[in-house]
Amino acid sequence: MPLIDVVQGEITAEETDAVVTAANESLMGGGGVDGAIHRAAGPRLAQAGAAIGRCPPGDAMATPAFGLGPRVRHVIHTVGPVWEGGDQGEAEVLASCYRRCLEVADELGGR
Numbered sequence: 001m002p003l004i005d006v007v008q009g010e011i012t013a014e015e016t017d018a019v020v021t022a023a024n025e026s027l028m029g030g031g032g033v034d035g036a037i038h039r040a041a042g043p044r045l046a047q048a049g050a051a052i053g054r055c056p057p058g059d060a061m062a063t064p065a066f067g068l069g070p071r072v073r074h075v076i077h078t079v080g081p082v083w084e085g086g087d088q089g090e091a092e093v094l095a096s097c098y099r100r101c102l103e104v105a106d107e108l109g110g111r
Helices: 032-041 043-052 090-107
Strands: 016-022 060-064 072-078
Touching (some): 016 032, 016 090, 043 060, 060 090
Parallel strands (some): 016 072
């Protein structure tokens, strides 16, 4: 059975195969943790996101980690639901985010 390590700390300073960020649909950077990851990784991260194009809510896509490397190899971007009262499928979209992040990490050979 695979193990998942949960670590508390500064996400941009971790040594890991991939970090996950709650992204906006453009994958070009936002605020909060996503903004911190983009600032640490440098402008090539937003350029890579723009090259991928739109990521729909519930999906996840990966880019190289750029300036976060060699500590981090990949950034997995996932777009969560917009809260609309809880009866618009938000729980299903959020669950899909978690599933897709794990699938993408597996495709990347993440340990």
